[in-house]
């Protein structure tokens with residue numbers, strides 16, 4: 001069994017009267033021949049790893065081997081705990097959890113690729129923010145991961161999910177779309193609303209290039225993960241308010257594919273354009289070259 | 296439909312920072328470890344193209360060495376793989392080259408590894424998303440895909456005949 005489009009996913013949900021999360025789990029049971037319990041356990045292990053990564057990352061002041069990232073998670077954590085933050089509690093908590101995850105990733109910590117390592121901060125950010133602010137239990141968060149995986153699965157098979165293939169829109173863009181849909185479903189929205197949220201989130205990141213300084217998954221990647229969480233919450237809010245994406249999600253994904261295909265090579269993870277090509281970006285790269293092999 | 300499972304999207308659990316420059320490389324090292332039945336005493340590593348340019352920032356070298364010490368993609372010790380190599384008697388050197396003559400891809404590596412009197416040359420490519428492939432064993436072009444979830448020790452069983460026994464030993468091995 002496979003699901004080839006968001007349209008098909010929604011049809012399936014409607015026919016069975018099930019959520020996206022349940023439809024994905026059913027499909028996985030059918031395709032893998034494993035029991036629901038085994039698959040849920042496997043997904044729970046991933047959620048648990050996300051939690052561990054956040055706990056380590058949020059108190060780690062050290063910098064990455066390259067020296068261009070690290071220490072901001074602690075800063076954001078202290079700020080969020082102390083101040084009344086402008087973005088509100090949901091986004092505030094998502095910010096500190098996502099930055100903790102993405103900084104850990106840069107420091108060779110253990111993360112869960114969602115869908116890639118570069119975009120690994122977005123989903124843990126929104127999930128553990130819901131956990132903190134709504135007391136959403138672990139079992140429910142795992143359902144959110146199944147929702148997110150269904151959306152990511154459709155995107156990955158119709159377009160791309162890596163920066164090298166389609167720019168950052170494919171990486172942080174896909175992760176943000178997955179997160180937006182997961183929030184909607186966890187908040188009791190319909191499958192249709194979840195897909196609209198994914199479309200709205202993805203639309204706002206269309207065209208985003210992949211331009212990591214010195215080719216490292218640090219600048220601008222870490223902060224883009226953080227921004228992804230706030231876009232995900234805004235998109236979810238819009239959709240839960242009844243706002244629809246005027247362009248159907250499948251067409252948005254197609255647009256992402258077309259844009260990514262036309263994107264020049266310099267803006268697809270080669271570190272030859274965009275922020276990587278700025279004066280400061282180049283200086284970092286030169287410093288890395290000198291240090292080559294010497295870390 | 297390249298992506299078949301929800302765990303292709305949520306997962307693998309892996310060491311950062313890059314699924315292609317780090318996680319996939321651990322599997323290549325791990326293949327060598329399993330094929331030789333343990334960590335090599337000596338490994339000569341050639342990193343090509345993109346790997347040669349950004350390996351230090353991505354920990355590509357640590358990932359490869361960690362894999363050759365038997366670590367898997369989700370082992371937090373990979374960070375300290377070089378120290379572990381020193382302790383466990385794995386000596387290695389790294390050469391950097393622009394293009395891989397065997398396989399056209401920016402993320403390629405070749406390793407000549409020796410364990411006791413046994414030797415293997417393996418070429419590997421990291422394809423992204425934690426997926427990799429062995430494309431060279433000794434002089435022969437092969438096609439052995441490895442994913443982060445694979446059981447590598449079972450996978451190598453069909454390839455043990457590639458491991459060569461050396462009659463005259465060139466180096467000394469401590470293991």
Ligand code: SF4
Pocket residue numbers: 118119162163164167168169171172209210211212216217218219220221222224269
């Ligand atoms: S800029 Fe490139 S490497 Fe960084 S997160 Fe975006 S896609 Fe990944």
